Amino acid sequence: MSCKKFVGVLVVVVMLLLSVYLPAKVFLRATTWDEAEGVKWIKEVFAKYEKLNPDVKINVQSVTQGYDDKIITSLAGGTPPDLFMWWDYPRLASLNVLEPIENVVDLSKIDPMLVKWVTYGGHVWGVAKDWTTRVIWYNKEVFDKYGVPYPTNDWTWEEFREIAKKLTHPEDKVWGFLVSPDPYDWEGYIKMNGGDYLSPDASTMDGYLNSKETIEAVKFLTNLYLVDGVSPSPSIISASGGSYAMFESGKVAMIDSGSWFIGYMQSRHPGITTQELAKKFGCVFPPHPKGKEVKTMLHNAAWVVPKKSKHKEEALDVLKFLAEEGGRTMAEAGWALPINMEIAKEMKLFDDPILGTFLEVLPYAVEDPSFLKRADWDKNFAQYIADAFDLIMLKKATVEEALNKAVEESEKALKRK
Amino acid sequence: MRKRSILARKENLEGYLFILPWIIGFCVFTAGPILFSVFLSFHEWHIFDDMKWIGLGNYKMLFTDPLFYHSLKVTFEYAIINVPLVLIVGLLLALLLYPKVKGTSVFRTIFYIPSIVPVVATATLWIWIYNPEYGLLNFFLEKIGIDGPDWLYSTEWVVPAIAFMGVWTVGPTMIIYLAGLEDIPQVYWDAAKVDGANYWQRLRYITLPLLSPTTFFLFITNLMGALQTFAQAYIMGGGGEGFGAPANASLFYCLYLYEQGWSWFNMGYASALSWILTLIIFVLTLIIFKTSNKWVYYERS
Known part of the structure; x- marks a missing residue:
């Protein structure tokens, strides 16, 4: 056996061993209607998750034109993203294409009003990401x-x-x-x-x-x-x-x-x-x-997971993380309001001349839109x-x-x- | 002889091979969906649930749906204004651009250019022209003492406004009229001239009758196009407010069809709507064909 051949065989063997012993990376697809700046902060948040879970990689896809149609056709075609932003929960929940999350994700830290606004038919369908009161x-x-x-x-x-x-x-x-x-x-x-x-x-x-x-x-x-x-x-x-x-x-x-x-x-x-x-x-x-x-x-957009996600378990795990994280990263960046009011208090956002009003009026949001x-x-x-x-x-x-x-x-x- | 026929057969085969990509594309992307929509129109289907056979249910429901009649009315109102307008303006432009003088081709190009602008761009441009405060149209109307309406945000004017815009894309009609004019032998006009006919007489008794097959063709194709209007209405209704704005005044048939399919997921109903439109277009075309021998003159007859 020549030296070259030997090296070649060795490389192949090592790669085979690696592929067996190293856990395969899971690639998740996350779709949002956010544009450049918004996508930047989403990636920032997901990077924190990836750091904790090195075997998961989340690819963020930004769809700014015809978002609803694209999501719906992908759901109908059975190839939806693993998690995506949504707001009209009854529309998809009634079609039985979303995964209810209340038994998987700990929602206790999220403001109850924000949870109420992702609830339809007795189930919770997502973890709030962006929200605003009027x-x-x-x-x-x-x-x-x-x-x-x-x-x-x-x-x-x-x-x-x-x-x-x-x-x-x-x-x-x-x-x-x-x-x-x-x-x-x-x-x-x-x-x-x-x-x-x-x-x-x-x-x-x-x-x-x-x-x-x-x-x-x-x-x-x-x-x-x-x-x-x-x-x-x-x-x-x-x-x-x-x-x-x-x-x-x-x-x-x-x-x-x-x-x-x-x-x-x-x-x-x-x-x-x-x-x-x-x-x-x-x-x-x-x-x-x-x-x-x-x-x-209230306008309350949330991350949801479709029933037909190829990596449902991992996607739900990302939601768990987001609920735990409470929107801190984006709040600190000044991009969005946190979903956990403890973080808002800690960051003294209630005293903010602009953001304070949005937070203070939240308890007055309509209970049953x-x-x-x-x-x-x-x-x-x-x-x-x-x-x-x-x-x-x-x-x-x-x-x-x-x-x-x-x-x-x-x-x-x-x-x- | 035998050899030739083998060659012919081989050529035939090669011919089919050459158009095979198109045939496959046509079957998969056009014929297939068309046939599927016939099938769909007899079902209730909302994309995610199972298809339910309901026979003529969708077609029956259509006749009790006020928005079906309303959108049909809107579409016909548009066609009645748009089609004659485009034909008349197209013909006038063709008559102006027909004489062989210096620079004709430049003018022909200029008048055709708006037709190659994408309809989305045209529509966006015209939203501005129709703006009541800053728009060009009301600016000129004001100059002659007319207080113009809020075109796209008025229930009375939104459809006529979109129909008038059709003149902007008169290019193809003009070109086909020009081709029609080129086909008329010069001797007819010369003979008439010798007989003492003036321009209007020549136009009335020679040009228009000899152009009637062209008019016939353009009438049918423009009518078909008008009844399928979608993009302009989608973009311009209510000055960009969206579906049928204001208050459904610009709810064209195809917009309603799209709304049923993609906003409400009533795929079966939307398919039924589209087949009714096909039927309406078919019947209208048939009527025009049947009456054509009264007003269309072919040179050979």
Whole structure:
């Protein structure tokens, strides 16, 4: 045997031995809709997991276009990612493609509200990653310019309306508030007025969407645009670069939004801190009807594991780790709010001039959002509410007419199937 | 003789071999799915569950679905405005660009260019043109004293607005009309000229009748295209608000079909919708064919 041959055989033997004795690496696929900066922090978190579990490698895939369709086709095709970001849990849970996690993952450290918002049909479907409550952002420069005092967390609808009017100055092309109808975003206002979309048993909208309280809330919101004229029209908003651009430049004094505005500002001014942000902008609770308690909506995206994951055990183990980690890495990076409130307290985030509001209002989040009550929420209910809002804003129908029509159409749709 | 036929057979075989990749692609990616959708339309299927045979259930449900009628109405409203407009503008451009003068080919190219811009880009551009505050269209309308509407965010104007935009992509229609014009022998016009016919008479009695087969072809293809409109509506409805915005006013048939399939996962119902559309297009084409002998003149007859 020549020397060369010997070396060759040796290499092959060593490799064979290695492949038998070294544990094979498991490659997990994780899919997110996050873009560059968000992906960076996801990788950072996963790197910590990989350090603890050297035999697992997590590949992060970012899908920014047609996310839902891609996830659904991959689920249907039986080749889903091992874990992925999701928010509309009933839609997938009702199709029986997600793995319930409450018996595997210790959820005790995650804020109970965040767990509630990933629960459907008695099961928990994911570990929250990004969440935000909805607050009112205000541009301090506009308030200063027109000599209006900054709002406080305890403001009422009437006070809000007066302030919005005072801030509206058509001659300067400045509006007080940006009204953008959306069934999801407005649910908090409807609930805090004692109204609702769905009946408690979730069987109908009749008597709820068209109830006195709901009508009153929708009137309050749409009249800001229709009667008071404190909001720019949808085409002005889109032509002006969207709501954030208008808000940042002071064309709109207040917007109802989540913490995404922070990300928007960070992408435009890299490295900007919330302290710096607070010099120009402020956040307060949404206003509430006099004598009633404030409610807000929550946007809660979570990591979920599909039933057909090729490495389900490992993927669930990653979720365990994420629940334990509590969102610390991303919170420390200033990218997202932690999901464990102990971490928020430890980091003194409640004292943060911007983030504090998001955390403080969390206990006031709606307890039973409609989209978590029915898997067919969008199809048989929400789309008709959205149409009704459109008709009201276009002055094609009164609030009563439009909401009654939505109830009627939803009832018809329910009967058809 | 025998030798030739072997050669012919061999050539035949080679021919088939050459188009084999296309045939395979066609069967797998086109014919297969088409046949599958026929099968699907008789089932209830939501992608993840088992298919359930429901016979004509989907087709029956369709006739009680108000959005089916509504989306059909929207689509026809679009076609009624868009198709004649595109044919007329295409013909006018072709007539203008037909005479052989210096620079004709440059103009032909210029008028064709918008047609090669992807529809997504065109639609995005036109969202701006239609903007009521900053848009070009309302700017010019204001100059002549008209207060233009909020085009894409108005239930009355959103469909006409999308239909008017079709003029932007009139290129292919224009080119086919030009080819039609080239086919008309010059002697006809010369003879008519000698007989004292003016331009309009020549247009009316020679050009238009001789172009009628071209018009016939363009009418059918443009109508088929119009009834299948999707991308423009998907992008422009409500100025980019999404499906059918505002308040379903721009819910084109194909948008509704897509929504049923991909938002609500009613694959069977969506397939039934698509076959009804195919049927409607088929019947319309048949009607146009049947009436064509009244207005289409072929030179040989």
